[in-house]
Amino acid sequence: xxxxxxxxxxxxxxADARIPGLTxxxxxxxxxxxxxxxxxxxxxWLAVGVIFSLLAALAPEYLLIWxxxxxxxxxxxxxxxxxxWQLLALIAGVHLLHLLGMLALALPWRSWLQPRLFxxxxxxxxxxxxxxxxxxxAALLLFAPNARGHRPLTVAEFTIVGAAALAALALLLLRxxxxxxx
Amino acid sequence: xxxxxxxxxxxxxxxxxxxxxxxxGLAAGSVxxxxxxxxxLIAGRIDIALLPLPLVAAITLGWDRRPAPDERAxxxxxxxxxxxxxxNYDLAIATPPRAEMIVLRYSVLxxxxxxxxxxxxxxxxxxxxxxxxxxxxxxxxxVRFDYRFLGVDAISASLPQEPIxxxxxxxxxxxxxxxxxxxxxxxxxxGSHESARLGDxxxxxxxxxxxxxxxxxxxxxxxxxxxGQSPGDLYVRRSNALADATVLIVMDSRDDVGEQITQWxxxxxxxxxxxxxxxxxxxxxxxxxxxxxxxxxxxxxxxxSRARMIPHAGGGRHLWRLMKAIEVxxxxxxxxxxxxxxxxxxxxxxxxxxxxxxxxxxxxxLTWLGNGxxxxxxxxxxxxxxxxxxxxxxxxxxxxxxERDDRVRVLRARGVELLRWSEDxxxxxxxxxxxxLSRPTRRLGSVGAPR
Numbered sequence: 059x060x061x062x063x064x065x066x067x068x069x070x071x072x073a074d075a076r077i078p079g080l081t082x083x084x085x086x087x088x089x090x091x092x093x094x095x096x097x098x099x100x101x102x103w104l105a106v107g108v109i110f111s112l113l114a115a116l117a118p119e120y121l122l123i124w125x126x127x128x129x130x131x132x133x134x135x136x137x138x139x140x141x142x143w144q145l146l147a148l149i150a151g152v153h154l155l156h157l158l159g160m161l162a163l164a165l166p167w168r169s170w171l172q173p174r175l176f177x178x179x180x181x182x183x184x185x186x187x188x189x190x191x192x193x194x195x196a197a198l199l200l201f202a203p204n205a206r207g208h209r210p211l212t213v214a215e216f217t218i219v220g221a222a223a224l225a226a227l228a229l230l231l232l233r234x235x236x237x238x239x240x
Numbered sequence: 241x242x243x244x245x246x247x248x249x250x251x252x253x254x255x256x257x258x259x260x261x262x263x264x265g266l267a268a269g270s271v272x273x274x275x276x277x278x279x280x281l282i283a284g285r286i287d288i289a290l291l292p293l294p295l296v297a298a299i300t301l302g303w304d305r306r307p308a309p310d311e312r313a314x315x316x317x318x319x320x321x322x323x324x325x326x327x328n329y330d331l332a333i334a335t336p337p338r339a340e341m342i343v344l345r346y347s348v349l350x351x352x353x354x355x356x357x358x359x360x361x362x363x364x365x366x367x368x369x370x371x372x373x374x375x376x377x378x379x380x381x382x383v384r385f386d387y388r389f390l391g392v393d394a395i396s397a398s399l400p401q402e403p404i405x406x407x408x409x410x411x412x413x414x415x416x417x418x419x420x421x422x423x424x425x426x427x428x429x430x431g432s433h434e435s436a437r438l439g440d441x442x443x444x445x446x447x448x449x450x451x452x453x454x455x456x457x458x459x460x461x462x463x464x465x466x467x468g469q470s471p472g473d474l475y476v477r478r479s480n481a482l483a484d485a486t487v488l489i490v491m492d493s494r495d496d497v498g499e500q501i502t503q504w505x506x507x508x509x510x511x512x513x514x515x516x517x518x519x520x521x522x523x524x525x526x527x528x529x530x531x532x533x534x535x536x537x538x539x540x541x542x543x544x545s546r547a548r549m550i551p552h553a554g555g556g557r558h559l560w561r562l563m564k565a566i567e568v569x570x571x572x573x574x575x576x577x578x579x580x581x582x583x584x585x586x587x588x589x590x591x592x593x594x595x596x597x598x599x600x601x602x603x604x605x606l607t608w609l610g611n612g613x614x615x616x617x618x619x620x621x622x623x624x625x626x627x628x629x630x631x632x633x634x635x636x637x638x639x640x641x642x643e644r645d646d647r648v649r650v651l652r653a654r655g656v657e658l659l660r661w662s663e664d665x666x667x668x669x670x671x672x673x674x675x676x677l678s679r680p681t682r683r684l685g686s687v688g689a690p691r
Contacts, residue, residue, distance in 0.1 A: 073344075073368050075356045124268040131276050131291050139287040153294035156272075157393060160265040164394035166343065169355035175341060177359070179393060186297045194290045201286040220277075223293070227300060 075170035082165055086158040087115035090126050093151040096144050097133035115162065123159035127152050141198040149194055150187055157183060250319040252406060257312050258336055258389060258398040266395050269299050302395035311336035313398075315387065319406045322371070329383050329406055331368040335360035339389035339398070346385045348372050351510035360389065376509055377412035377521045379570050381405055409567050412521035415670060417530035419678040421657075423589035424614045426483035432535045439481020450474035485536040486552050486585045489524050489562075492543045492594035492601050493517055493569045499625040501637050514662075516595040517569065519620040523593055523661045524566045527618075532559040540565050541582050543601075544572045552585050589614045593661075595621040597640065602647045605656045615656045616677060619648075623664035 094107025107129065114122035130148060137144075157179060165171065197219070273292035280289030314334040319327050333342060342360040347353040349372065358368070372382045383406045389398040426435035434442040447463045450473075458476040467475055497504050498512025524540070531538045532554060539552030540562050550558075550565050582604075584590055590608050594601040596619060605615045621644070626634060652658060657677055663670060 073356045073358055075358065079355070079357070119264075121264060121268040124265075124272040127272050127291075127295075128275055128279075131279060131288050134288060134291075135279075135283060135285065139285050145287050145290075149290055149294060152291050153298060156265075156269050156295050156298060160263060160269070160394045163263055163265045164341075164343075164390050164397055165357055166345075166355045169343070169357050172356075172358045175357055175359045178340060182298070182301065182393070186294050186301070190290075190294045190297065193293065197286055197290060227297075 073170070073172065075172050077171040077173060077175075079165050079167045079169035079171055081171070082158060082161050083115040083118070083167060086118070086123060086155065086162050087111045089151060089155055089158065090114060090123065093130050093148060093155070094126075094133075096147060096151075097130050103133065114159070118159060118162035121159075121163075123155055123162075127155055139198070139202045141195060141202060145198070146191060146194060149190060153183065153187060153190075250321075252317045252404055253314065254316075254402070254404050255312060255314045256401045257310060258307065258339075258401075260307055260309065260391070260396045260398050262306075263395050263397060266299065266302070269295050273299065298393060299395070302391070302393040305338055305392040306396045307336055307338040307389075307391050307398075311338065313339070313389065315385070315404050317383070317385065317404050317406050319382065319408065325374045327372045327374060327382055327406075327408065329370055329372060331385060331404075333360065333367075333387065336389055336398070338391055340392050341390040341394070343388050343390060344368070344385055345387070346383060348383050349375060349508075349510040350381055350384075351508055357390075372406075374408075374410050376515060377410045377518050377567070379407065379409045379568055380509060381407050411563065411567050412518065412525045414529055415522065415526040417526055417674055418671065419675040420485075420530055420534060420536075421589065421614075421616060421674070421677040422485050423487070423587050424612070425587040426485055427587045430482060430484065433483055433485055434480045435483035437481040437483070438478055440479065441482035442480030445478045445480050447475050448478050450476050484554070485531065486539075486588040487527070487531050487536055487591065488539045488541065488552060488582075488584050488588045489527055489591045489593065490541045490543060490582060490604070491520050491524055491566070491569055492592065493520065493571055494544045494600075495595060495597060496571045497595060497597070497621070499622045501624055501626055501629050501633055504637075513625060514622045516620045516622060517571070519622060519661050520593040520595075520618075521566055521569060523618050523620060524569075524591075525563055527591055528562045528566065529559060532556075532562070538562060539585065539588075542569050543582075544569075549582070552588070584608055584611070584613055587613075589616065591616050591618055593618045593620050595619070596644050596647050597621070599647065602651060605651060606654055609654060609656055617651055617656050617658050619658060619660045620662070622662050 090111025091108050094104055094111065098104050098107060107126065110122055110126045110129065113120070114126055130152065134145070134148060139145075161179075273295040276292040276295075277289060280286070280291070313336050316332045318330045318332075320330070322328055331344075335342060339360050342358050344356045344358065345353050346356070348370075356368075370383075374382075384403050385405075386400055386403045388400050391397070422433055426433055426437075430441075438445065447460060447467070450459065454476045458478070459474050460477045463475040463477070464473065467473070496507065496515050496517040498507070498515040500511060500513045503512035528538050528540065535554060537552040537554045538558070540550040542549070542565070550562060590605075590613050592601055592605050592608075592615060594617065596602070596617070601617070605617055609615045624637065624641075626637075629637075648658060659673055659677060661670065668676070
């Protein structure tokens with residue numbers, strides 16, 4: 059396997075493609091490792107996270123980044139639920155891992171990417187993360203057991219919250235469909 | 241599926257209906273979200289239950305904005321000539337409405353393919369432009385684009401379509417030839433070359449006693465008065481007849497090897513340098529142009545295709561026909577399986593344009609020589625360049641050339657004249673070499689020989 063040249067080719071100037079396609083995979087690996095470090099700290103599990111993140115970046119077609127997400131969630135079980143920056147970072151990181159995993163699957167690693175290629179995915183990421191982070195803060199303040207003695211999440215509460223979220227999503231989508239047909 | 245593909249001069253347009261596939265990451269992300277929700281539910285952990293939220297939102301958004309199955313794209317490739325030896329290309333892509341990215345794989349002159357991913361905004365046109373240098377003559381693929389579209393968050397991807405290809409037939413350059421070698425016998429009754437026959441139009445030949453059949457206006461009265469011994473003695477001025485030559489250009493286009501020895505195997509147009517077919521096309525068009533300009537008749541035969549044989553004729557329209565036939569010569573997979581050599585018109589001069597890398601052209605040349613034709617083998621092998629060659633490649637090249645030298649020696653020994661077309665440090669430039677070949681030969685029946 060030959061690594062691509064790291065100088066963008068100049069014979070297609072209008073494309074303005076300056077970012078090597080490897081960047082997406084590198085970002086995927088780096089983010090996976092950083093999140094493992096955040097969740098597990100310096101421990102034996104870090105090696106597992108590093109290996110899986112690197113494998114996921116090297117061969118995204120094996121879909122290993124999603125097991126990494128589950129692996130990170132399992133690591134979170136070891137810590138008490140609460141409003142911490144690590145959890146908020148994990149929520150954003152898991153989202154970003156998913157997006158990078160999807161891109162790594164679709165984009166050829168030898169390719170060159172236009173910088174503005176990332177503008178719309180980034181906007182969507184922010185548009186999703188703002189309400190999700192607010193919801194996470196509110197949910198953690200309300201339901202997390204270590205927040206001033208609140209009891210942990212019960213099945214009934216989770217069902218209610220989930221149903222409300224699904225209803226909101228369905229409403230949103232239905233409105234879009236109606237707009238499209240109009 | 242391409243439902244319309246039209247080519248108008250320098251523009252290739254393809255309108256396609258895209259077929260879409262879903263990314264395997266979509267299923268993986270959905271399963272992961274469900275799994276995280278289940279873990280959160282079973283463990284009674286709100287923090288774990290929050291993790292799948294952004295995944296669900298991203299997947300739902302992507303699914304909602306997935307492209308429709310009947311979305312169409314229009315790709316237009318325009319080629320425009322420039323003042324220099326280059327062609328500008330411009331690719332315009334009208335993307336399907338819900339495509340977000342365009343993955344482009346392009347190659348110039350059959351070289352290494354490069355991949356770009358550009359943003360294809362909803363309903364917009366991504367325009368890509370560049371310049372392709374014209375390095376070779378003949379039919380060639382200048383630029384090739386493969387493309388596919390990606391939907392929101394790469395959840396959907398269109399299946400690859402037929403590539404859009406910009407092709408050109410580049411006419412070869414021409415060298416001015418001022419000295420034309422002639423056949424051993426000039427046969428026609430008119431033309432611009434002086435033949436060995438007696439006739440009208442040519443240079444003064446001699447003063448000869450009048451004989452039956454001589455025209456009266458040829459009587460030279462001064463010579464008669466000076467030489468006449470008796471009242472009945474008459475002397476006539478005799479001159480040579482003019483005639484045109486018949487020339488057959490035979491191009492051995494079965495192989496096309498370039499200057500770069502390392503490219504003899506892969507034969508990539510952008511890397512191989514000047515190729516043997518470039519030289520052969522240049523030589524053929526120069527020779528044909530020069531002979532037609534002097535009123536001769538020229539035929540053309542491509543050894544790799546029987547269909548391209550053009551019978552000998554003269555005139556401007558025939559030259560245009562010859563040039564078109566020469567332009568489109570290309571190596572083909574048609575093996576040269578002629579049991580008999582191509583038919584050569586009587587008394588024709590044969591130019592055999594070949595790289596002489598195998599025995600077939602040698603056999604042909606010797607056959608024609610044996611039939612009494614004058615044969616000039618035009619050596620179109622370009623000078624070798626050894627950049628990035630291995631030792632084994634250099635040894636192999638030397639062995640190939642040793643065999644080739646043997647063929648050249650056989651040709652020379654049997655009387656086939658050799659003309660090397662490329663200028664690679666030869667003692668004489670090409671015009672000088674042609675002038676040497678165009679000197680009259682002193683053989684029985686040859687130009688300028690006594691009758």
